[in-house]
Amino acid sequence: MAIRTYGPNAVDWEERIDLDRLRGQRLARLHASLNRSELGAVLSFDFANIRYMTATHIGTWAMDKLIRFALLVRDGAPVVWDFGSAARHHQLYNPWLDYGDGEGGPPTGARAGISTLRGAFHPDAGIAEDVAAKIAAELRDHGLAGEPLGVDVAEMPVLSALRAEGVDVVDGQQVFLEARRIKTGDEIALLTQACAMVDAAYEELYGYLRPGVRENECVGVVSKVLYDLGSEYVEGVNAISGERCSPHPHVYSDRLIRPGDPAFFDILHSHLGYRTCYYRTFAVGSASRAQRDAYVRCREYMDEAIALVRPGATTADIVRVWPRAEEFGFADETAAFALQYGHGVGLSIWEKPIFSRLVSPDHPEVLQEGMVFALETYWPAADGWSAARIEEELVVTAEGCEVITKFPAEELLVAGRKYWTVGGELNTRREAQSHLNTGDGVRATTRDRSPADTGDRSRADTGDRSPAHTSDRRRTSHEDR
Numbered sequence: 001m002a003i004r005t006y007g008p009n010a011v012d013w014e015e016r017i018d019l020d021r022l023r024g025q026r027l028a029r030l031h032a033s034l035n036r037s038e039l040g041a042v043l044s045f046d047f048a049n050i051r052y053m054t055a056t057h058i059g060t061w062a063m064d065k066l067i068r069f070a071l072l073v074r075d076g077a078p079v080v081w082d083f084g085s086a087a088r089h090h091q092l093y094n095p096w097l098d099y100g101d102g103e104g105g106p107p108t109g110a111r112a113g114i115s116t117l118r119g120a121f122h123p124d125a126g127i128a129e130d131v132a133a134k135i136a137a138e139l140r141d142h143g144l145a146g147e148p149l150g151v152d153v154a155e156m157p158v159l160s161a162l163r164a165e166g167v168d169v170v171d172g173q174q175v176f177l178e179a180r181r182i183k184t185g186d187e188i189a190l191l192t193q194a195c196a197m198v199d200a201a202y203e204e205l206y207g208y209l210r211p212g213v214r215e216n217e218c219v220g221v222v223s224k225v226l227y228d229l230g231s232e233y234v235e236g237v238n239a240i241s242g243e244r245c246s247p248h249p250h251v252y253s254d255r256l257i258r259p260g261d262p263a264f265f266d267i268l269h270s271h272l273g274y275r276t277c278y279y280r281t282f283a284v285g286s287a288s289r290a291q292r293d294a295y296v297r298c299r300e301y302m303d304e305a306i307a308l309v310r311p312g313a314t315t316a317d318i319v320r321v322w323p324r325a326e327e328f329g330f331a332d333e334t335a336a337f338a339l340q341y342g343h344g345v346g347l348s349i350w351e352k353p354i355f356s357r358l359v360s361p362d363h364p365e366v367l368q369e370g371m372v373f374a375l376e377t378y379w380p381a382a383d384g385w386s387a388a389r390i391e392e393e394l395v396v397t398a399e400g401c402e403v404i405t406k407f408p409a410e411e412l413l414v415a416g417r418k419y420w421t422v423g424g425e426l427n428t429r430r431e432a433q434s435h436l437n438t439g440d441g442v443r444a445t446t447r448d449r450s451p452a453d454t455g456d457r458s459r460a461d462t463g464d465r466s467p468a469h470t471s472d473r474r475r476t477s478h479e480d481r
Helices: 019-036 047-054 085-093 127-141 156-164 173-180 185-208 215-228 289-306 315-319 439-448 451-461 467-479
Strands: 041-044 069-073 079-082 110-112 149-151 169-171 233-241 262-271 278-284 341-344 351-355 372-380 387-396 401-403 413-415
Touching: 019 041, 019 047, 019 069, 019 173, 019 185, 041 047, 041 127, 041 173, 047 069, 047 079, 047 173, 069 127, 079 085, 079 127, 085 110, 127 156, 149 156, 149 173, 156 169, 173 351, 185 215, 185 262, 185 278, 185 372, 185 387, 185 413, 215 233, 215 262, 262 387, 278 289, 289 372, 289 387, 315 341, 315 351, 351 372
Parallel strands: 041 149, 079 110, 149 169, 278 413
Antiparallel strands: 041 069, 069 079, 233 262, 262 278, 278 387, 341 351, 341 372, 372 387, 387 401
C-alpha cells in the first residue's frame, strides 16, 4: 500500500485522489455491509453516515440538528432529503444523485425534506409523521415494507412515527460502521493530507508557545493555520497546560502558560470530511525531571503498542501492553477511559476499531490492512500535577503499519525562547521555579545544572528508558516489518 501526501490542487500530470472513485467505492462498501445484514434498508440522520452514503455536505452548522436524512435500500440508489434549497443545489451540482426518469423528469436522489429540528417544531405540526410517511412509501415502492429498517440516530418522535407506520425499526449504526471500518486508498490519502495540515499547525504552535500566552490563544493560532490551509472544519483544539494536565480535563481554558509548564494539545479538524485526532506534548521554557520521566514512559507505552500493529493482531493484544487504571491513579477502567486508548478515524472522530482495557480484552477486534486508527497514551508525572500525552495515527499495511502523524514526538520538546545566564545558555533540564521552595526542589535543581549529570541520571532513573533508547525502538517498530 503506497501512502502518499498530495497537494490540495487537481492536476493533469499526476494521478491523485479520485473523488468520483471515492464516492463509488464508499457506496459499494455500504451496499455490501447492508447485504450482509438482515436489514432491508438503512436510514441515516448522522452527518458522517449521510456523507458516506450520498457524498453530500451542507456545512458544519447543521451537524447537531438531526434535520437531514438519507435512505439506502438493498440494491437501490441513495435518496437524501435535505434542508430547503440545499436539495435544489444537489440536483444542480451532484450528478451522482440524479436518478431521474431519463426523459427530463426531476432527479429523485435529492429531495427537499426536514425533520423535527430537535423538537423545535410544534409537536402537532406533523413533521415527524411526514418523515415517517416518506420513508414508509420508499420501502413499499421497493417491496421492503415488511423488512427491518436500520436507523443510526434519530429523535423519539420520528421513531414513534415510523413504528406507527408499521416499520420495524432496529439498530442500523453497525451497518454503517462496518462499511467504514476499512478505508479505501482515496480515504487514506485524505486522512494523510489532514494529518499533514496538523503537522503545519504544530510547527506554528511550537514557535508561538511561551510564558504569558493563554490556552485559548493557542487554539486560535492552530485554527488559523488549519483554515488558511483549507480545513473544512476545526472540530476542536484541546489545549491543556500546567496543573490542568493531571487529571486531564478534556477542555481548553483561558489559563496563562507559565515557565516550566507542561502543555499538551489535541488537534481535531476535517479535510474534505476526514478527521484527525493528534496529540503532542511540550514543555515551556524548561522541563523538570518528573516531566521528562512521565514523557519517556508515555512514549514507551506508545512504541510498545505500535510494534504490535499488523494484520491479524487484535485490539486485545495492543491494550495488554498498556497499564491498568489502578497503576496510574484511577479506580477502574471507566474512570480512566480514553487515557490509554485507541479508535478508528475517518469521517468521524471515533470509529471502529476501539482499543480500551474497558472492552477489548473480552471483545477483541481483529486488525486488518486498510484500517486507520489513532493510539493515545497518557502518564501522570510523579510531581502530582504535570503529565504527558502522545497520540499517533496509523495505517495498517500488509506487513505492519505506517505512522502518518509526523510532527516530532520521540522526545519531549521544549518550546519558548532560549535564556542566557553569565555561565552560558540556561539548561532546559531543570525543576520548575514555582517548586524551588521545597528542599527536594532545591537539590534537584542544583543537580540539574550539570548537563552531563542530568543525562546520566535520566537514564538511571528511568530504567534505561532514555530518549535515545525510545527513539531507536520507535524506528524499529515503524520500519523493520
